[in-house]
Amino acid sequence: MLYFDNNATTRVDPLVLESMLPYLTEQYGNPSSGCRLGKLAANAIERAREQVAALLGCEPREIVFTSGGTESINAAIASALQLNPGRRHVITTAVEHSAMLKPCEALEKQGRTVTRLGVDAEGRLDMSEVEHKIKPETALVSVMAANNETGVLFPVQELASRAHERGVFFHTDAVQAAGKVPIRAAETGIAYMSVSSHKLHGPKGVGALFVNRRTAFHPLLLGGGQENGRRAGTQNVPGIVGFGKAAELALQNLEREATEVKALRDAFESGVLERIAGVQVNGNRTERLPNTTSLAFEGVEAESVLLLLERAQICASAGSACMSGSLQPSHVMRAMGFSNARARSTLRFSISRFNTAAEIEAALELLPGIIAKIRGT
Numbered sequence: 001m002l003y004f005d006n007n008a009t010t011r012v013d014p015l016v017l018e019s020m021l022p023y024l025t026e027q028y029g030n031p032s033s034g035c036r037l038g039k040l041a042a043n044a045i046e047r048a049r050e051q052v053a054a055l056l057g058c059e060p061r062e063i064v065f066t067s068g069g070t071e072s073i074n075a076a077i078a079s080a081l082q083l084n085p086g087r088r089h090v091i092t093t094a095v096e097h098s099a100m101l102k103p104c105e106a107l108e109k110q111g112r113t114v115t116r117l118g119v120d121a122e123g124r125l126d127m128s129e130v131e132h133k134i135k136p137e138t139a140l141v142s143v144m145a146a147n148n149e150t151g152v153l154f155p156v157q158e159l160a161s162r163a164h165e166r167g168v169f170f171h172t173d174a175v176q177a178a179g180k181v182p183i184r185a186a187e188t189g190i191a192y193m194s195v196s197s198h199k200l201h202g203p204k205g206v207g208a209l210f211v212n213r214r215t216a217f218h219p220l221l222l223g224g225g226q227e228n229g230r231r232a233g234t235q236n237v238p239g240i241v242g243f244g245k246a247a248e249l250a251l252q253n254l255e256r257e258a259t260e261v262k263a264l265r266d267a268f269e270s271g272v273l274e275r276i277a278g279v280q281v282n283g284n285r286t287e288r289l290p291n292t293t294s295l296a297f298e299g300v301e302a303e304s305v306l307l308l309l310e311r312a313q314i315c316a317s318a319g320s321a322c323m324s325g326s327l328q329p330s331h332v333m334r335a336m337g338f339s340n341a342r343a344r345s346t347l348r349f350s351i352s353r354f355n356t357a358a359e360i361e362a363a364l365e366l367l368p369g370i371i372a373k374i375r376g377t
């Protein structure tokens with residue numbers, strides 16, 4: 001299997017699995033219990049907190065473990081609104097993940113207002129627009145660090161300081177950015193930041209919310225006093241340990257992302273552009289994650305290409321999401337002003353450090369034939 005769908009999820013690094021195994025077998029203590037096994041589990045969580053904090057450039061006490069990116073995002077939104085009961089306005093972008101967009105739709109149904117910032121044809125935000133949209137009733141500005149479909153990066157530090165100066169909470173969904181590009185959360189205006197383990201070769205169902213030590217926080221889940229009273233519920237010890245190890249490895253490999261992984265992505269992208277006519281790259285090619293390429297293949301339906309790729313043992317993904325049985329063109333492509341046809345002809349290839357140059361070459365050998373077959377040329 002040639003796996004080029006690393007923005008959907010990544011394979012667990014063997015070293016991550018190894019780190020988790022003791023906590024799925026003999027080290028089964030509850031981290032909140034005072035017995036020896038409990039203390040071992042609690043220590044393991046604190047070690048993981050240090051590892052995740054190191055990746056995010058913050059202090060361990062600023063990390064709250066959660067069940068993943070979706071929970072972290074929901075917790076950030078809920079906290080900002082709880083702490084600002086009089087403010088009923090949220091600003092986000094039109095190209096966020098559904099983990100942000102769906103809660104925003106729910107807020108609107110509750111009578112709150114949401115401003116969704118648009119992007120240009122290269123998927124970039126108009127920075128001046130953000131400032132104009134902040135109003136006295138704005139409770140939260142939430143902008144993703146990197147887009148999951150195109151890989152386009154947003155200047156979150158700058159946006160965070162503008163929101164912070166205006167006394168508004170700033171959250172960033174850094175689920176796709178963490179482990180791929182350097183992040184320094186400390187000493188920024190970022191109040192909250194969401195990350196997820198399974199996007200960086202850790203296990204699924206675990207993530208973290210960075211809560212700036214200068215920012216108040218109101219928990220989403222109430223119950224026991226775990227996570228310093230910020231997230232109730234017995235912690236997922238093996239998951240958190242694995243996430244910690246994955247974060248440590250991601251930090252060690254960060255340089256490789258900018259060099260080796262980027263070189264693989266670039267070789268794939270330029271190979272496709274050279275060998276296949278009528279292909280466009282979606283999104284700005286400079287301000288972009290090193291591992292992602294979003295390509296529109298004129299005159300084809302991405303779903304048909306995926307089917308043939310699957311038969312050839314190649315895993316990629318369409319730039320469109322399958323919603324309630326009907327194929328909806330991607331909201332990201334639509335926000336960039338592309339036609340439904342271009343959106344539906346888009347495929348995303350996302351690389352990881354586990355891919356090789358030989359795999360890229362193998363995919364480049366197969367893809368032109370597949371596209372030609374579908375185009376009937």
Ligand SMILES: Cc1ncc(COP(=O)(O)O)c(C=O)c1O
Pocket residue numbers: 007008067068069070071097099144146147148173175176195196197198205206207
């Ligand atoms: C940008 C972005 N945000 C949030 C999420 C959700 O994260 P999780 O799967 O950990 O809930 C994803 C995962 O697809 C994502 O790509």
